[in-house]
Amino acid sequence: MTAPQPSGPDTHGVAVDAYTAAQAAQDAAVGHETRTFKLWRGADGKGDFQDFTTETNDGMVVLDAIHQIQAEQCNDLAVRWNCKAGKCGSCSAEINGKPKLMCMTRLDELPANEPVTVEPMRAFPHVRDLVTDVSWNFRVKPRIQKFTPRPPDAPDGTWRIQQADVERVQEFRKCIECFLCQDVCHVLRDHHKHEEFIGPRFLVYAAALEMHPLDVAERTTALKDDFGIGYCNITKCCTKVCPEHITITDNAIIPLKERVVDEHFDPLRALVRLVRGPKRK
Amino acid sequence: MAEYQTVDHDVLIIGAGGAGLRAAVEAASTGLKVGVVCKSLLGKAHTVMAEGGVAAAMANVDDRDNWKVHFADTMRGGQYLNNWRMAQLHAQEAPARVNELEAWGALFDRTPDGRILQRNFGGHRYPRLAHVGDRTGLEMIRTLQDHGIHSGMDVHMECTVLELLKDGDRIAGAFAYDRERGRFKVFRAKAVVMATGGIGRAFNITSNSWEYTGDGQALEDLAVAALQDMEFVQFHPTGMIWPPSVRGILVTEGVRGEGGVLRNKDGKRFMFDNIPDNYKPQTADNEEEGWRYTQGDKSARRPPELLTRDHVARMIVREVKEGRGTPHGGVYLDISWIKEKLPNATEHIKKKLPSMYHQFMQLANIDITKEAMEIGPTTHYVMGGIRVDGDTQMSTIPGLYAAGECAAGLHGANRLGGNSLSDLLVFGKRAGQYASEFAQSQAAPSFDQEQVEAAAARALAPFERGSNAEGPYQVQESLQTTMQNLVGIVRTASEMERALEELKVLRARSEKVGVPGNREYNPGWHTALDLRHLMIVSEAVAQSALARKESRGGHFRDDYPDKDPEFATFNHVIQRGPNGEMQLSRAIIPPMPDDLQAIIKENVS
Numbered sequence: 001m002t003a004p005q006p007s008g009p010d011t012h013g014v015a016v017d018a019y020t021a022a023q024a025a026q027d028a029a030v031g032h033e034t035r036t037f038k039l040w041r042g043a044d045g046k047g048d049f050q051d052f053t054t055e056t057n058d059g060m061v062v063l064d065a066i067h068q069i070q071a072e073q074c075n076d077l078a079v080r081w082n083c084k085a086g087k088c089g090s091c092s093a094e095i096n097g098k099p100k101l102m103c104m105t106r107l108d109e110l111p112a113n114e115p116v117t118v119e120p121m122r123a124f125p126h127v128r129d130l131v132t133d134v135s136w137n138f139r140v141k142p143r144i145q146k147f148t149p150r151p152p153d154a155p156d157g158t159w160r161i162q163q164a165d166v167e168r169v170q171e172f173r174k175c176i177e178c179f180l181c182q183d184v185c186h187v188l189r190d191h192h193k194h195e196e197f198i199g200p201r202f203l204v205y206a207a208a209l210e211m212h213p214l215d216v217a218e219r220t221t222a223l224k225d226d227f228g229i230g231y232c233n234i235t236k237c238c239t240k241v242c243p244e245h246i247t248i249t250d251n252a253i254i255p256l257k258e259r260v261v262d263e264h265f266d267p268l269r270a271l272v273r274l275v276r277g278p279k280r281k
Numbered sequence: 282m283a284e285y286q287t288v289d290h291d292v293l294i295i296g297a298g299g300a301g302l303r304a305a306v307e308a309a310s311t312g313l314k315v316g317v318v319c320k321s322l323l324g325k326a327h328t329v330m331a332e333g334g335v336a337a338a339m340a341n342v343d344d345r346d347n348w349k350v351h352f353a354d355t356m357r358g359g360q361y362l363n364n365w366r367m368a369q370l371h372a373q374e375a376p377a378r379v380n381e382l383e384a385w386g387a388l389f390d391r392t393p394d395g396r397i398l399q400r401n402f403g404g405h406r407y408p409r410l411a412h413v414g415d416r417t418g419l420e421m422i423r424t425l426q427d428h429g430i431h432s433g434m435d436v437h438m439e440c441t442v443l444e445l446l447k448d449g450d451r452i453a454g455a456f457a458y459d460r461e462r463g464r465f466k467v468f469r470a471k472a473v474v475m476a477t478g479g480i481g482r483a484f485n486i487t488s489n490s491w492e493y494t495g496d497g498q499a500l501e502d503l504a505v506a507a508l509q510d511m512e513f514v515q516f517h518p519t520g521m522i523w524p525p526s527v528r529g530i531l532v533t534e535g536v537r538g539e540g541g542v543l544r545n546k547d548g549k550r551f552m553f554d555n556i557p558d559n560y561k562p563q564t565a566d567n568e569e570e571g572w573r574y575t576q577g578d579k580s581a582r583r584p585p586e587l588l589t590r591d592h593v594a595r596m597i598v599r600e601v602k603e604g605r606g607t608p609h610g611g612v613y614l615d616i617s618w619i620k621e622k623l624p625n626a627t628e629h630i631k632k633k634l635p636s637m638y639h640q641f642m643q644l645a646n647i648d649i650t651k652e653a654m655e656i657g658p659t660t661h662y663v664m665g666g667i668r669v670d671g672d673t674q675m676s677t678i679p680g681l682y683a684a685g686e687c688a689a690g691l692h693g694a695n696r697l698g699g700n701s702l703s704d705l706l707v708f709g710k711r712a713g714q715y716a717s718e719f720a721q722s723q724a725a726p727s728f729d730q731e732q733v734e735a736a737a738a739r740a741l742a743p744f745e746r747g748s749n750a751e752g753p754y755q756v757q758e759s760l761q762t763t764m765q766n767l768v769g770i771v772r773t774a775s776e777m778e779r780a781l782e783e784l785k786v787l788r789a790r791s792e793k794v795g796v797p798g799n800r801e802y803n804p805g806w807h808t809a810l811d812l813r814h815l816m817i818v819s820e821a822v823a824q825s826a827l828a829r830k831e832s833r834g835g836h837f838r839d840d841y842p843d844k845d846p847e848f849a850t851f852n853h854v855i856q857r858g859p860n861g862e863m864q865l866s867r868a869i870i871p872p873m874p875d876d877l878q879a880i881i882k883e884n885v886s
Contacts, residue, residue, distance in 0.1 A: 059524020
């Protein structure tokens with residue numbers, strides 16, 4: 001295995017400017033240690049953990065270590081990523097058994113004395129190494145009735161909205177579509193109800209539309225009949241893993257369930273039944 | 282014979298960031314068969330990273346604003362090398378494009394009377410950036426994505442284009458491979474819109490992700506379209522610098538818009554020391570006035586931290602070079618100081634800059650409501666790109682269009698913050714519209730089988746060389762280091778000549794790299810294929826930069842530190858000669874019409 005180079009720039013013998021030099025000096029000064037990574041390797045669901053050892057330094061995230069292994073030891077190690085800043089939601093994986101973004105998981109928050117395990121999300125079909133086929137999610141979204149605004153408020157075709165009304169849904173609109181909530185949802189992960197249930201991500205999406213201050217479309221029938229909102233039994237696993245800290249269950253799913261109940265199960269009639277008892281022939 | 286699948290579209294859009302999606306929505310609205318090809322999953326393109334906002338002279342916050350002021354600001358920021366027609370259309374049409382997003386579901390922050398709120402940003406005279414906290418780009422791309430999936434467009438995700446196909450002189454489509462399985466695809470199309478974004482991966486320190494390897498610029502160059510003003514690369518002044526693994530990640534200009542200040546290690550606000558003459562009349566000369574400006578006082582002038590990005594980046598480099606930098610080789614960006622001014626500063630910062638708070642907390646253990654950030658410049662954006670017609674966005678090849686970052690013209694020598702999101706909307710729409718019109722007037726093209734065979738053979742060559750050959754990552758790293766050190770923020774002839782020599786060597790290395798494994802989701806192979814594009818754009822940047830013997834906007838020469846009026850009269854154009862060599866020439870900028878000249882004069886002070 002190749003020893004990693006110090007991460008300072010290769011200067012090609014050219015006098016670099018003081019700015020670059022100052023940064024290179026800092027790189028050399030950071031703390032280094034050698035760590036072991038158990039990375040899932042294989043294709044189409046078959047595979048196994050493979051051990052890699054690489055040098056890590058202060059502040060590194062899991063994705064940095066994977067990139068280093070990829071560049072130095074294993075060019076074809078498959079990993080999906082994009083922004084490396086926690087904003088695009090591409091690099092979802094299970095790190096030490098916990099669903100996380102690789103780019104936002106610092107090595108120093110993981111136990112130092114044991115290997116770091118990284119495996120692909122388990123609720124979706126496996127492609128290769130750390131990459132899964134998440135295309136199911138992209139097929140679900142178009143099934144949800146699109147945004148349908150009320151007529152504009154002003155003659156110039158614009159709307160007037162209060163900031164408080166914007167803020168109510170901004171929490172849901174923070175979603176980066178990393179699909180970690182789908183990965184941990186037992187309805188999908190363990191019971192494979194992908195045909196009947198749209199999962200927490202798309203319940204959040206539906207909630208954002210339903211609570212959008214301008215939207216007038218009706219989605220409760222579909223939520224009940226086509227999107228399987230009843231399957232969710234509020235175990236809140238999705239909320240716990242959300243990297244954007246969206247309170248998925250309490251703020252999105254439960255209010256949607258209440259809307260479904262209000263629309264489709266008349267509470268007054270239910271109360272009458274409760275008091276009178278079931279109708280007698 | 283290479284195996285491939287042929288897919289037919291009327292209009293093919295390459296790239297699914299803001300420009301590509303806006304173009305696709307427009308083209309699909311005409312009922313044509315529209316295909317979108319993107320390297321990542323849908324909705325992951327770099328538009329998600331845009332933080333500050335989208336610039337549009339809606340005058341919701343300051344009623345003195347209008348398209349003319351926005352036009353003049355954009356031209357001043359671009360040092361008058363802009364395509365003035367594009368700058369005009371952009372300023373005129375941006376408000377309608379923003380309002381349209383709202384009709385498609387985007388939710389911007391509001392003014393007290395319920396209209397779209399606008400914030401201050403560098404180089405913009407009035408508060409002009411419609412925004413959603415500091416995640417405006419995410420709101421924009423998600424709105425376009427969620428609207429677009431109901432428009433009938435076909436999306437080909439995780440698919441990389443390797444070659445543009447031509448039918449005689451006109452465009453015929455593109456040759457591509459899907460990244461997941463490595464299978465080849467031929468997209469046949471009557472019109473093609475290039476919307477592939479930037480070239481940031483040609484540099485070591487960058488805010489750009491792996492995708493930004495200059496594919497659009499390089500592919501059009503290979504198809505013998507023209508590239509324009511490639512020397513103008515924007516180094517954003519505020520990227521994270523510590524710890525090393527986060528170096529380059531963007532820190533939004535919105536921090537300064539909300540009152541954040543730049544200080545050197547001695548605590549001095551060094552930006553007051555060097556305010557360019559052409560900005561002096563509209564820049565505050567004391568800290569108190571600067572603060573009042575950020576809080577919406579219309580009588581106050583903006584603080585020097587909100588000068589254009591090229592200037593702020595160079596001032597930061599100067600502080601560090603002269604020994605006044607922070608421990609990790611940058612300067613301090615401090616928003617926490619506003620607690621001296623605002624009673625609820627902590628909550629205010631978290632609300633206005635939520636993702637910055639989160640990013641520093643999680644990646645650097647810094648609470649930005651309590652302490653200063655350490656920041657330094659990062660490669661962010663390329664102003665240059667594919668040369669296009671200002672109205673239609675058509676390149677010099679019939680039927681081939683370009684929009685967004687990969688196109689040149691709007692931003693001239695330097696882009697103002699906030700003008701990229703509006704660029705995507707205004708010119709994405711225009712490209713989609715004119716590409717559709719072109720497609721409607723054309724019969725289906727045919728393509729050259731031999732060109733496809735050659736492209737397929739070239740794509741598979743790295744496997745034949747295998748893992749005994751040099752790997753792609755080593756060549757990529759050397760290329761990035763060469764560009765960073767020799768064609769970076771501060772440039773000089775001897776270094777750029779050396780860079781061009783090194784690029785020749787690197788090109789030879791890049792053509793011999795080998796990769797292990799097979800075609801299924803193989804990042805080594807993907808990196809090897811991207812190298813061809815990176816090499817082309819790097820050479821174009823270095824050649825153009827060497828030839829521009831002056832300093833202007835994003836291009837700064839140590840050996841020619843001043844602006845030269847002669848260089849204000851033309852754009853640099855690169856186009857392949859008959860033997861495939863890169864040829865640099867000058868294209869005279871057409872004279873600006875009187876009415877636009879008058880607008881610029883009115884807005885001088």
